[in-house]
Amino acid sequence: MANVLLIESDKILAVNASKALKKSGHKVIWQVDPQLALDSADTKLPDVIILDLILANRGGVEFMYEFRSYPDWQAVPIIIFSSLSPEELRGVLNGFNHLNISAYHYKSSTSLAQLSESVNRATHAISV
Amino acid sequence: MRKRAASVGIEKLNPMEALLAALSDDLALPFLQIKSCLEANAPREQIFMSIDSGLQLIEAYKLTLRINKSIDEVAYEPVAIGAVLQEIAHELSPYAKKYATDIEVNVSGKLTPVLTHQPSLQTAIQILSASLIRAQVAQVQKKRYKIILGAHRTSEASISTGVFSSIDGLSDKTLRNARSLTGKARQPITALPTGAASGVLIADMLCSSMWQPLRAAAHGGMHGLATIIPVSKQLQFV
Numbered sequence: 001m002a003n004v005l006l007i008e009s010d011k012i013l014a015v016n017a018s019k020a021l022k023k024s025g026h027k028v029i030w031q032v033d034p035q036l037a038l039d040s041a042d043t044k045l046p047d048v049i050i051l052d053l054i055l056a057n058r059g060g061v062e063f064m065y066e067f068r069s070y071p072d073w074q075a076v077p078i079i080i081f082s083s084l085s086p087e088e089l090r091g092v093l094n095g096f097n098h099l100n101i102s103a104y105h106y107k108s109s110t111s112l113a114q115l116s117e118s119v120n121r122a123t124h125a126i127s128v
Numbered sequence: 129m130r131k132r133a134a135s136v137g138i139e140k141l142n143p144m145e146a147l148l149a150a151l152s153d154d155l156a157l158p159f160l161q162i163k164s165c166l167e168a169n170a171p172r173e174q175i176f177m178s179i180d181s182g183l184q185l186i187e188a189y190k191l192t193l194r195i196n197k198s199i200d201e202v203a204y205e206p207v208a209i210g211a212v213l214q215e216i217a218h219e220l221s222p223y224a225k226k227y228a229t230d231i232e233v234n235v236s237g238k239l240t241p242v243l244t245h246q247p248s249l250q251t252a253i254q255i256l257s258a259s260l261i262r263a264q265v266a267q268v269q270k271k272r273y274k275i276i277l278g279a280h281r282t283s284e285a286s287i288s289t290g291v292f293s294s295i296d297g298l299s300d301k302t303l304r305n306a307r308s309l310t311g312k313a314r315q316p317i318t319a320l321p322t323g324a325a326s327g328v329l330i331a332d333m334l335c336s337s338m339w340q341p342l343r344a345a346a347h348g349g350m351h352g353l354a355t356i357i358p359v360s361k362q363l364q365f366v
Contacts, residue, residue, distance in 0.1 A: 009266035009321035010157060011227055012178065016164035032266050054314060056267040056321045057297065083156055083322050084314065107160050112167045 002123040005046035006030045007037045007063065008081070009055050013107075017050070017081070020112035026119060032056070034063035041067070046076060048102075048122050050115070053082040064099045077102035077122035081115060144193060146311025147333060150326040151189050153314060157262075157323030158182030177223055181258060188255040188330045191247060195337045202245045202338075209242060209249070209289050209357070210235040213277040216254045223258060227265045229273040231257070234348045236280035239287055243360035245338060249289075252334040253277060256291045256342075256353060259320070259327030264293045266321040278347035282356060290354025292347045295319060299344045303332065303353070307341075328353065 004026045008014040011032075018028040029044050031037040034055055041049075049067070053060035060080070067073050078101050085106050086093060093104065102122045105115060161178035164170075195202065210233070217231040224231050257275060264273050279289035297319030309316035310329050317325045332342045335355040345354035 010161070010262065010323060011265045012161045012170075012174065013164055016161075016168035016170060019168040019170075020164075030269075032269055036269070052321075054322045056263065056319055083153075083160070088314075108156065112164055 001025045001027060002047040002119060003044060004028045004048050004050060004119060005037060005041055005044065006050045007034060007055065007060065008032070008050070008052045017112055017115060020116050021119060024116040024120065026116075034058045034060070034066075037063065038066060041073065041076075048119050049076060049078045050081050050119070051078055053080060053084050061096075064096070064101075068099050074100070079115070079118050079122060080104045081107060081110065083107045143310070143333070144196060147189065147192070147326070147329060149311035150316065150329055151185060154323050154326035155182055155185060158185070173222070174226065177226060181223065184255060184258060185327060185330070188251045188327070188334070191251050192330055192333050192337070195245075195248065195334065202248070204243050204245055206241040206360070207244050207246045207249060209239055209279045209287060212246065212250055213253065213279060213289070216250060216257060217277055220254065220257055220261070224261050224275070227261050227273065228271065229261050229264065229275060232274060232276045232348075234276050234278045236278075236347075239279060239281060240359050242287060242357045244357060248334050248338045249357070252331040252338075252355070253289065253291060255327045256331035259324040259331070260291050260293045260295060260352070263320040263324040264295050266324070267295055267319065274350075276348050276350055276352070278352075278354075280347060281359075284359075286356045286358050288345060288347075288354045288356050290342070290345055290347070290352050292345075292350035292352030292354075294350060295352075298351060298353060303342060303344070307332070 004021055006014060006017060006028055009032055014030045018030055021028050029040055031040055051060045080101055103118045158178040158181050162175055165175045213233045217233050221231060260275055276292040278292055279287055282288045302317055306316040335342050340356045342353040342355055
Protein backbone atom coordinates (compact mmCIF):
# COMPACT_ATOMS: atom_id res chain seq x y z
CA MET A 1 0.00 0.00 0.00
CA ALA A 2 1.28 3.47 -0.87
CA ASN A 3 0.40 6.97 0.22
CA VAL A 4 -0.51 8.71 -3.03
CA LEU A 5 -0.69 12.49 -3.31
CA LEU A 6 -2.99 13.24 -6.24
CA ILE A 7 -2.79 16.78 -7.61
CA GLU A 8 -5.68 17.13 -10.02
CA SER A 9 -7.79 20.16 -10.88
CA ASP A 10 -11.07 18.45 -11.78
CA LYS A 11 -13.11 17.06 -8.92
CA ILE A 12 -14.85 14.33 -10.90
CA LEU A 13 -11.61 13.01 -12.39
CA ALA A 14 -9.98 13.17 -8.95
CA VAL A 15 -12.83 11.26 -7.28
CA ASN A 16 -12.77 8.54 -9.94
CA ALA A 17 -8.97 8.24 -9.94
CA SER A 18 -8.99 8.05 -6.12
CA LYS A 19 -11.59 5.30 -6.27
CA ALA A 20 -9.45 3.26 -8.69
CA LEU A 21 -6.31 3.77 -6.63
CA LYS A 22 -8.05 2.87 -3.37
CA LYS A 23 -9.31 -0.29 -5.04
CA SER A 24 -5.66 -1.19 -5.70
CA GLY A 25 -5.00 -0.78 -1.99
CA HIS A 26 -3.51 2.71 -1.96
CA LYS A 27 -4.32 5.62 0.31
CA VAL A 28 -5.08 8.81 -1.60
CA ILE A 29 -4.80 12.46 -0.58
CA TRP A 30 -6.28 14.80 -3.19
CA GLN A 31 -5.18 18.41 -3.61
CA VAL A 32 -6.10 20.96 -6.27
CA ASP A 33 -3.62 23.62 -5.25
CA PRO A 34 0.10 22.90 -5.79
CA GLN A 35 1.05 25.07 -2.80
CA LEU A 36 -1.30 23.14 -0.50
CA ALA A 37 0.03 19.94 -2.05
CA LEU A 38 3.53 20.93 -0.93
CA ASP A 39 2.21 21.64 2.56
CA SER A 40 0.38 18.33 2.70
CA ALA A 41 3.48 16.47 1.42
CA ASP A 42 5.23 17.83 4.50
CA THR A 43 2.74 16.23 6.87
CA LYS A 44 1.39 13.21 4.98
CA LEU A 45 4.74 12.02 3.56
CA PRO A 46 3.53 10.66 0.21
CA ASP A 47 5.21 7.65 -1.40
CA VAL A 48 4.11 8.69 -4.89
CA ILE A 49 2.85 11.90 -6.51
CA ILE A 50 0.37 11.93 -9.38
CA LEU A 51 0.48 15.32 -11.00
CA ASP A 52 -1.67 17.17 -13.53
CA LEU A 53 0.36 19.76 -15.45
CA ILE A 54 -2.34 22.38 -16.09
CA LEU A 55 -3.65 23.62 -12.78
CA ALA A 56 -5.31 26.84 -11.69
CA ASN A 57 -2.86 29.64 -10.81
CA ARG A 58 0.31 27.62 -10.61
CA GLY A 59 1.51 25.01 -13.07
CA GLY A 60 2.55 21.44 -12.43
CA VAL A 61 6.05 22.07 -13.77
CA GLU A 62 6.59 24.82 -11.22
CA PHE A 63 5.41 22.39 -8.54
CA MET A 64 7.92 19.76 -9.68
CA TYR A 65 10.83 22.19 -9.57
CA GLU A 66 9.94 23.28 -6.06
CA PHE A 67 9.21 19.76 -4.86
CA ARG A 68 12.52 18.44 -6.16
CA SER A 69 14.42 21.32 -4.61
CA TYR A 70 13.92 19.74 -1.16
CA PRO A 71 16.45 16.99 -0.44
CA ASP A 72 13.88 14.80 1.34
CA TRP A 73 11.67 14.60 -1.72
CA GLN A 74 14.15 13.93 -4.47
CA ALA A 75 13.47 10.22 -4.56
CA VAL A 76 9.67 10.38 -4.34
CA PRO A 77 8.34 9.15 -7.70
CA ILE A 78 6.31 11.66 -9.70
CA ILE A 79 3.82 10.32 -12.22
CA ILE A 80 2.45 12.90 -14.63
CA PHE A 81 -1.22 12.47 -15.56
CA SER A 82 -1.93 15.25 -17.98
CA SER A 83 -4.26 16.42 -20.72
CA LEU A 84 -1.19 17.63 -22.62
CA SER A 85 -0.14 15.03 -25.13
CA PRO A 86 3.54 14.02 -25.26
CA GLU A 87 3.59 15.42 -28.84
CA GLU A 88 2.62 18.85 -27.51
CA LEU A 89 5.52 18.66 -25.08
CA ARG A 90 8.00 17.35 -27.64
CA GLY A 91 11.38 18.88 -26.89
CA VAL A 92 10.29 20.01 -23.45
CA LEU A 93 10.01 16.54 -21.94
CA ASN A 94 13.75 15.95 -22.35
CA GLY A 95 14.30 19.03 -20.24
CA PHE A 96 12.42 17.31 -17.40
CA ASN A 97 14.92 14.45 -17.22
CA HIS A 98 16.64 15.84 -14.15
CA LEU A 99 13.28 16.01 -12.37
CA ASN A 100 13.22 12.21 -12.26
CA ILE A 101 9.73 11.58 -13.62
CA SER A 102 8.63 7.96 -13.20
CA ALA A 103 5.98 7.90 -15.90
CA TYR A 104 4.09 10.21 -18.22
CA HIS A 105 0.43 9.42 -18.84
CA TYR A 106 -1.66 11.28 -21.37
CA LYS A 107 -5.17 11.35 -19.91
CA SER A 108 -6.90 10.68 -23.23
CA SER A 109 -5.08 7.41 -23.79
CA THR A 110 -4.62 6.19 -20.22
CA SER A 111 -7.08 4.12 -18.26
CA LEU A 112 -7.36 4.37 -14.49
CA ALA A 113 -6.17 0.76 -14.34
CA GLN A 114 -2.99 1.78 -16.16
CA LEU A 115 -2.52 4.67 -13.76
CA SER A 116 -2.87 2.31 -10.78
CA GLU A 117 -0.42 -0.06 -12.42
CA SER A 118 2.03 2.80 -12.80
CA VAL A 119 1.70 3.62 -9.09
CA ASN A 120 2.27 -0.04 -8.23
CA ARG A 121 5.41 -0.12 -10.36
CA ALA A 122 6.73 3.12 -8.86
CA THR A 123 6.21 1.93 -5.28
CA HIS A 124 7.67 -1.47 -6.08
CA ALA A 125 10.75 0.21 -7.53
CA ILE A 126 11.24 2.11 -4.26
CA SER A 127 10.85 -0.93 -2.04
CA VAL A 128 13.36 -2.88 -4.17
CA MET B 129 12.62 35.50 -40.57
CA ARG B 130 11.23 32.12 -39.67
CA LYS B 131 9.85 33.57 -36.44
CA ARG B 132 7.94 36.19 -38.39
CA ALA B 133 6.43 33.59 -40.70
CA ALA B 134 5.31 31.52 -37.71
CA SER B 135 3.61 34.44 -36.04
CA VAL B 136 1.78 35.29 -39.26
CA GLY B 137 0.45 31.72 -39.27
CA ILE B 138 -1.01 32.17 -35.81
CA GLU B 139 -2.54 35.55 -36.63
CA LYS B 140 -4.45 33.91 -39.47
CA LEU B 141 -6.75 32.19 -36.95
CA ASN B 142 -10.01 34.10 -37.09
CA PRO B 143 -11.91 34.48 -33.82
CA MET B 144 -14.31 31.63 -34.56
CA GLU B 145 -11.48 29.28 -35.52
CA ALA B 146 -9.62 30.28 -32.39
CA LEU B 147 -12.72 29.59 -30.36
CA LEU B 148 -13.16 26.22 -32.02
CA ALA B 149 -9.56 25.36 -31.10
CA ALA B 150 -10.23 26.37 -27.48
CA LEU B 151 -13.50 24.46 -27.49
CA SER B 152 -11.85 21.27 -28.72
CA ASP B 153 -9.37 21.49 -25.84
CA ASP B 154 -12.08 22.03 -23.26
CA LEU B 155 -14.41 19.40 -24.67
CA ALA B 156 -11.83 16.81 -23.70
CA LEU B 157 -12.79 17.27 -20.04
CA PRO B 158 -16.38 15.90 -20.20
CA PHE B 159 -15.14 12.98 -22.32
CA LEU B 160 -12.39 12.22 -19.79
CA GLN B 161 -14.96 12.44 -17.00
CA ILE B 162 -17.24 9.97 -18.78
CA LYS B 163 -14.34 7.60 -19.43
CA SER B 164 -13.22 7.69 -15.80
CA CYS B 165 -16.81 7.36 -14.53
CA LEU B 166 -17.30 4.21 -16.57
CA GLU B 167 -14.04 2.77 -15.27
CA ALA B 168 -14.80 3.66 -11.67
CA ASN B 169 -18.42 2.48 -11.90
CA ALA B 170 -19.66 5.93 -10.96
CA PRO B 171 -23.41 6.53 -10.79
CA ARG B 172 -25.21 6.89 -14.13
CA GLU B 173 -26.39 10.41 -13.32
CA GLN B 174 -22.75 11.49 -13.08
CA ILE B 175 -22.16 10.25 -16.61
CA PHE B 176 -25.26 12.04 -17.90
CA MET B 177 -24.14 15.22 -16.18
CA SER B 178 -20.79 15.14 -17.95
CA ILE B 179 -22.54 14.44 -21.25
CA ASP B 180 -24.87 17.40 -20.64
CA SER B 181 -21.97 19.67 -19.82
CA GLY B 182 -20.21 18.72 -23.08
CA LEU B 183 -23.42 19.18 -25.08
CA GLN B 184 -24.03 22.57 -23.48
CA LEU B 185 -20.59 23.68 -24.57
CA ILE B 186 -21.27 22.54 -28.14
CA GLU B 187 -24.71 24.19 -28.20
CA ALA B 188 -23.24 27.44 -26.89
CA TYR B 189 -20.55 27.33 -29.55
CA LYS B 190 -23.13 26.70 -32.28
CA LEU B 191 -25.28 29.58 -31.09
CA THR B 192 -22.27 31.92 -31.00
CA LEU B 193 -21.33 30.83 -34.50
CA ARG B 194 -24.88 31.38 -35.84
CA ILE B 195 -25.10 34.83 -34.29
CA ASN B 196 -21.65 35.85 -35.44
CA LYS B 197 -22.27 34.69 -38.98
CA SER B 198 -25.80 36.16 -38.86
CA ILE B 199 -27.21 32.78 -39.91
CA ASP B 200 -30.23 33.15 -37.67
CA GLU B 201 -32.35 36.21 -37.53
CA VAL B 202 -32.13 37.23 -33.91
CA ALA B 203 -35.61 37.55 -32.45
CA TYR B 204 -35.75 40.12 -29.68
CA GLU B 205 -38.39 39.81 -26.99
CA PRO B 206 -39.06 41.29 -23.56
CA VAL B 207 -37.09 39.26 -21.06
CA ALA B 208 -37.20 39.38 -17.28
CA ILE B 209 -33.58 38.83 -16.25
CA GLY B 210 -34.54 37.57 -12.79
CA ALA B 211 -36.68 34.81 -14.30
CA VAL B 212 -33.87 33.77 -16.65
CA LEU B 213 -31.42 33.58 -13.75
CA GLN B 214 -33.88 31.50 -11.72
CA GLU B 215 -34.30 29.07 -14.59
CA ILE B 216 -30.53 28.72 -15.04
CA ALA B 217 -30.09 28.13 -11.30
CA HIS B 218 -32.74 25.41 -11.45
CA GLU B 219 -31.20 23.71 -14.48
CA LEU B 220 -27.66 23.85 -13.13
CA SER B 221 -28.43 22.80 -9.58
CA PRO B 222 -27.73 19.03 -10.06
CA TYR B 223 -24.42 19.89 -11.73
CA ALA B 224 -23.53 22.39 -9.02
CA LYS B 225 -24.42 19.83 -6.34
CA LYS B 226 -21.82 17.46 -7.78
CA TYR B 227 -19.24 20.22 -7.24
CA ALA B 228 -20.55 20.98 -3.70
CA THR B 229 -21.74 24.38 -4.89
CA ASP B 230 -24.84 26.32 -3.85
CA ILE B 231 -26.33 28.63 -6.44
CA GLU B 232 -27.96 31.80 -5.24
CA VAL B 233 -29.98 34.13 -7.42
CA ASN B 234 -29.66 37.71 -6.30
CA VAL B 235 -31.52 40.40 -8.18
CA SER B 236 -31.25 43.82 -6.59
CA GLY B 237 -34.44 45.82 -6.78
CA LYS B 238 -37.24 45.56 -9.26
CA LEU B 239 -35.71 45.37 -12.69
CA THR B 240 -37.44 46.46 -15.87
CA PRO B 241 -37.64 43.71 -18.50
CA VAL B 242 -35.05 44.06 -21.23
CA LEU B 243 -35.61 43.67 -24.94
CA THR B 244 -33.15 40.98 -25.91
CA HIS B 245 -32.52 37.59 -27.46
CA GLN B 246 -33.46 35.29 -24.61
CA PRO B 247 -31.54 32.14 -25.82
CA SER B 248 -28.31 34.16 -26.04
CA LEU B 249 -28.70 35.53 -22.52
CA GLN B 250 -29.60 32.13 -21.09
CA THR B 251 -26.78 30.32 -22.88
CA ALA B 252 -24.16 32.94 -22.00
CA ILE B 253 -24.99 32.93 -18.28
CA GLN B 254 -25.45 29.16 -18.14
CA ILE B 255 -22.14 28.35 -19.80
CA LEU B 256 -20.35 30.97 -17.71
CA SER B 257 -21.87 29.57 -14.51
CA ALA B 258 -20.88 25.98 -15.34
CA SER B 259 -17.32 27.10 -16.10
CA LEU B 260 -17.00 29.07 -12.88
CA ILE B 261 -18.47 26.21 -10.84
CA ARG B 262 -15.73 23.91 -12.15
CA ALA B 263 -13.04 26.57 -11.86
CA GLN B 264 -13.88 27.48 -8.29
CA VAL B 265 -13.47 23.91 -7.10
CA ALA B 266 -10.19 23.66 -9.03
CA GLN B 267 -8.77 26.73 -7.36
CA VAL B 268 -9.27 26.00 -3.70
CA GLN B 269 -10.56 23.05 -1.67
CA LYS B 270 -13.49 23.83 0.60
CA LYS B 271 -16.42 21.90 2.01
CA ARG B 272 -19.02 24.10 0.28
CA TYR B 273 -18.83 26.65 -2.49
CA LYS B 274 -21.24 29.33 -3.59
CA ILE B 275 -21.90 31.19 -6.80
CA ILE B 276 -24.29 34.06 -7.24
CA LEU B 277 -26.24 34.66 -10.42
CA GLY B 278 -26.78 38.34 -9.99
CA ALA B 279 -28.32 41.35 -11.65
CA HIS B 280 -28.59 44.97 -10.68
CA ARG B 281 -29.33 48.25 -12.36
CA THR B 282 -26.15 50.15 -13.16
CA SER B 283 -27.83 53.27 -14.53
CA GLU B 284 -31.22 54.46 -15.78
CA ALA B 285 -30.59 52.71 -19.07
CA SER B 286 -28.69 49.54 -18.27
CA ILE B 287 -28.68 46.40 -16.17
CA SER B 288 -25.56 44.48 -15.20
CA THR B 289 -25.94 40.71 -14.99
CA GLY B 290 -23.39 37.99 -14.49
CA VAL B 291 -21.93 35.22 -12.37
CA PHE B 292 -20.04 35.89 -9.15
CA SER B 293 -17.88 33.54 -7.12
CA SER B 294 -14.86 33.42 -4.85
CA ILE B 295 -12.45 32.78 -7.74
CA ASP B 296 -9.31 34.90 -7.55
CA GLY B 297 -7.60 36.38 -10.56
CA LEU B 298 -10.50 37.32 -12.82
CA SER B 299 -9.85 40.87 -13.93
CA ASP B 300 -10.37 42.92 -17.07
CA LYS B 301 -6.68 42.49 -17.83
CA THR B 302 -6.94 38.70 -17.51
CA LEU B 303 -9.90 38.74 -19.89
CA ARG B 304 -8.08 40.91 -22.43
CA ASN B 305 -5.12 38.53 -22.34
CA ALA B 306 -7.44 35.54 -22.65
CA ARG B 307 -9.17 37.01 -25.71
CA SER B 308 -5.83 37.42 -27.44
CA LEU B 309 -4.75 33.90 -26.45
CA THR B 310 -7.94 32.13 -27.52
CA GLY B 311 -7.00 29.05 -29.51
CA LYS B 312 -3.29 29.70 -29.06
CA ALA B 313 -2.76 28.62 -25.46
CA ARG B 314 -3.94 25.62 -23.50
CA GLN B 315 -4.64 27.82 -20.51
CA PRO B 316 -5.71 31.25 -21.79
CA ILE B 317 -6.98 32.26 -18.33
CA THR B 318 -4.32 31.35 -15.81
CA ALA B 319 -6.78 31.47 -12.91
CA LEU B 320 -8.85 28.73 -14.55
CA PRO B 321 -7.77 25.14 -15.14
CA THR B 322 -8.33 23.09 -18.30
CA GLY B 323 -11.97 22.65 -19.10
CA ALA B 324 -13.21 26.02 -17.91
CA ALA B 325 -11.70 28.70 -20.11
CA SER B 326 -13.57 28.10 -23.34
CA GLY B 327 -16.92 28.36 -21.51
CA VAL B 328 -15.91 31.83 -20.36
CA LEU B 329 -14.67 32.75 -23.82
CA ILE B 330 -17.84 31.51 -25.54
CA ALA B 331 -19.97 33.47 -23.07
CA ASP B 332 -17.76 36.50 -23.71
CA MET B 333 -18.20 36.21 -27.45
CA LEU B 334 -21.97 35.83 -27.13
CA CYS B 335 -22.17 38.83 -24.84
CA SER B 336 -19.96 40.87 -27.20
CA SER B 337 -22.21 40.03 -30.14
CA MET B 338 -25.40 40.84 -28.27
CA TRP B 339 -24.56 43.55 -25.72
CA GLN B 340 -21.14 44.23 -24.27
CA PRO B 341 -18.16 41.94 -23.65
CA LEU B 342 -17.79 40.42 -20.21
CA ARG B 343 -16.02 42.55 -17.66
CA ALA B 344 -14.85 42.03 -14.11
CA ALA B 345 -17.55 43.11 -11.67
CA ALA B 346 -18.71 42.66 -8.10
CA HIS B 347 -22.09 41.75 -6.72
CA GLY B 348 -23.23 40.74 -3.25
CA GLY B 349 -19.68 40.89 -1.91
CA MET B 350 -18.35 38.48 -4.52
CA HIS B 351 -16.28 39.03 -7.64
CA GLY B 352 -17.14 37.75 -11.05
CA LEU B 353 -17.85 38.45 -14.68
CA ALA B 354 -20.81 40.41 -15.95
CA THR B 355 -22.25 42.01 -19.06
CA ILE B 356 -24.29 45.17 -19.41
CA ILE B 357 -27.68 44.91 -21.08
CA PRO B 358 -29.46 48.06 -22.17
CA VAL B 359 -32.99 48.61 -20.87
CA SER B 360 -35.65 49.23 -23.47
CA LYS B 361 -37.23 52.67 -23.06
CA GLN B 362 -40.63 51.40 -24.20
CA LEU B 363 -40.59 48.49 -21.76
CA GLN B 364 -39.96 50.85 -18.88
CA PHE B 365 -43.59 51.89 -19.19
CA VAL B 366 -44.99 48.35 -19.43
